Amino acid sequence: MLVRWKRMAVLTAAAAALSVVVASGFANAMPTRGVVASATTLKVYGFGPGDEIANTRADVATAAVGGSVDNPRGGFNDQQFLASVASGDVPDVVYLDRYKIAEYAAKGAFQPLTSCVKSQNVDLTQYRKAALNEVTYKGKLYALPEFSNQRTVIVDNNVVAAAGLKVSDLDTKNWGKLANANRKMLQKSGGQVTRIGFDPKLPEFFPLWVKANGADILSKDGLHAQLNTPKAVAALNFAYSLIQAHGGWGPFKAFRDTWDFFGAGNQVAKDQVGAWPMENFYYNTLAQVSPNVSITAMAFHNRKGGPITYFSGQGWAIPKGAKNPDLACTWMKTITDSPTWVKAAKVRLDAQKAKGRPFTGVYTANSKADVKIFQDIYQPMGKKQFDDAVTLLVNVGKYAFTIPASPAGAEFQQAWMDGVNRVLAGSQTPKQALDQAQKEAQAAIDKAAK
Amino acid sequence: MATVATTSPALGSRERVRRWASGFKERETWVAYGFIFPWFIGFSVFIAGPMIASLVLSFTDYSVIQKTNWVGTQNYRDLIHDTHVATAMKNTLVFTLLSVPLHMIVALCLALILLRIGRAAGFFRTVFYLPSMTPPVAVAILYLLLFNGSTGIVNRVLGWFGISGPFWITDPLWVKPGLALMSSWALGGTMVIYLAALRGVPQQLYEAAAMDGASAWRRFRDVTLPMISPALLFTFIIQTIYGLTEFTRVYTAFFGAGTKTNQTEAALLYAVYLFRQSFEFFHFGYASALAWLLFVVIMIITFVQMRVSKRYVFYQGDQR
Incomplete structure (x- = not known):
């Protein structure tokens, strides 16, 4: 009986020790990964690998950043983002619906892009005014607009x-x-x-x-x-x-x-x-x-x-506490820039051609990009109803209105x-x-x- | 006499403590506590800890992002003026009142049928249990298809009998009955509990009742129901708690991604509103107060159920 009792005690102690080791192992592993990631890797959240338009632009932006980029699968999720804020391990740059941006900005979760725009000479005139209004709260710009619906x-x-x-x-x-x-x-x-x-x-x-x-x-x-x-x-x-x-x-x-x-x-x-x-x-x-x-x-x-x-549409913002705000600025500037959109549109055109499918254009919050895509990339598909639709979509953006940014x-x-x-x-x-x-x-x- | 009357309870509790402490002289007590210990850790870390944290948060304006301020009882006072709280609570109570009896009655009927099937019982038990294994999200999508007012199977079947089915998903009157029907989809677990309870009813009781000339209904009412009443009480309490905390299926069908045209106040259950306040609007303090209100309501309902059950639940040997 005594032997069994001792054996049980030893087993219990071993199990307890194992759980402590496992726990401490995790505890040790987590910060290490975080440190390495923050030093060398731009952490993107909410974008994930997507279609050729997303992937082409992500490749261009990654090259501009010049380092490795961690771009996990999946879209922006409020719960996940809040969890990252609570843990103090926020992503460097996030991609989300524009109507949410002012709310996060009002709560102090995003950084104003004033210094980003200034230091990296971001050409704001290329973005549609309505889209910029959507991400401007109390006179400060909090995101760069991306797609447009x-x-x-x-x-x-x-x-x-x-x-x-x-x-x-x-x-x-x-x-x-x-x-x-x-x-x-x-x-x-x-x-x-x-x-x-x-x-x-x-x-x-x-x-x-x-x-x-x-x-x-x-x-x-x-x-x-x-x-x-x-x-x-x-x-x-x-x-x-x-x-x-x-x-x-x-x-x-x-x-x-x-x-x-x-x-x-x-x-x-x-x-x-x-x-x-x-x-x-x-x-x-x-x-x-x-x-x-x-x-x-x-x-x-x-x-x-x-x-x-x-x-309406999505935008890119930099959370407060981001470890690489400069790289994040480079990323968002590049991925929403006119030449990047044009390159992606060309890839989409080729991909659609290869599949024997029509190309109905790419519609962005960047008016320069939209015009360039329409003039240089778009080829009428010979179906009047869709060609007319594309012409309308290119022109109607001028008359766009948005719901103003609200806290x-x-x-x-x-x-x-x-x-x-x-x-x-x-x-x-x-x-x-x-x-x-x-x-x-x-x-x-x-x-x-x- | 007066002295004895006032001191004896104290002595009793002291005696109980002494007995409890003396138990630790026994090796089995240590072993028992050793087995309980992992559960205790899990309970402390994952249940009791968050509960206490949530109680504290309910007195703050915690939003994860902003600085947290102590707001005293403001969140609880806001609950009174928030019309959505009353709507959500009413919806939840109506849903529970509809779904729990439906769930229990259908499960009991299925268990009674299975009891009589004989050899094929194993097959049908599996068949009846299978829907319980369907993920709630899939059940919600199925619900939208089955209950579509135009082409849904439910209305088509009603049409065979000349009944023009309602618009289950959009008509505020029919949303909760539809949800209650959806909740009866997964009753396999309850059915299995009833089946086990029914198998435990001594046959001689039925034989004695039959000899006394009791009809099938009398045998069911006066033998079966009392004998399985502990199982009925258990499922009644559990299903009531499930009903009051129903979330996934309703959220997916009416409030999740891509359901803007489905959103209706008739489907706004309490847990859905709580989720909306916390994870969509970031009012975690207020959501904690909502959670504690729900906890108190569940406690009161469960207490009433337990009290009432004393009259109706029969324990064999009168041991509880």
């Missing part, structure tokens, strides 16, 4: 013709005419929607409808929510009425959820929708999966008839999105929903701006 209206010519309409009847300038066209194009059967007329893309494109009605949902300084102005309420009322004409949000969304959005049997190929505002990437999808669809690309017009586009970007977005969703669910009127959203959004902004 711009919204235009995609019209299915077959549906328009079948409804006895002209494409011009779908101009968002004239809401009465648009509502009428919507009613003519939509189809219902036995309480179910079988074709959508005009999809206003709620809740996501609510800011676009408000802008079209001559207002903004947030003040330029990002500190005053303007969600329940009469113009915003009227915009939501109208956009919602387009859905109501289909019998309500339930049948509308249930039908929309059945679309094969990225497949050859998509909603345009099957004539399941008359028209809808959409991000530019979708022209590329259509060109690849159903290149023979008959579409018209149309600018979204405000009620005075001027073209507008709602702009409570995520909460502000959630407030108006919740409000629009309450309207869609039928639980509140547009006025009630936007009144509540205004209250919540302003409270969040006030708290964040303290």
